[in-house]
Amino acid sequence: MDINLNNNIYTIRYENNKVRKPMTYKLSSKLLDTIHSIKAQKNGYIFHAVTNQNNKLSKETVRNHWNKVLKQLGVQLRIHDPRCLIGGILVSNNKTLEQVASVLEHTSISVTKTIFKSKARNCSRIIRGFFYKSSLIYYAISDIY
Secondary structure (H helix, E strand, C coil): CEEECCCCEEEECHHHCCCCCCEEEECCHHHHHHHHHHCCCCCCCCCECCCCCCCECCHHHHHHHHHHHHHHHCCCCCCCHHHHHHHHHHHHCCCCHHHHHHHHCCCCHHHHHHHCCCCHHHHHHHHHHHHHHHHHHHHHHHHHC
């Protein structure tokens, strides 16, 4: 991920996302405050590798930490589930599939239809389960850090 503080945006490089195209987003004021409080390291990274601070934080490191927290909690949750949660919340709030597809940056509406063909009742059940699981994760992470 590349962060441009001059324009208050961040870009997820094409090689790091499923659609294989750069995805650029605006940094919220909360994200900006957090980034400024962390401060970039001498190497320019905000999040550096644990074993070698001259390297960036790898996907494997993030996944390993994710799995460690889930194991401690005894919870099964995919790293992709927060993204599904966003779509589920939008569907539950009667947003159109076109709107959901736009937010999730699906390449076609058919992808969104396949994922969210269930109606709000099913999405609500999934969302309630996710919030329960994610609250457990939040409390576990806050104890670790």
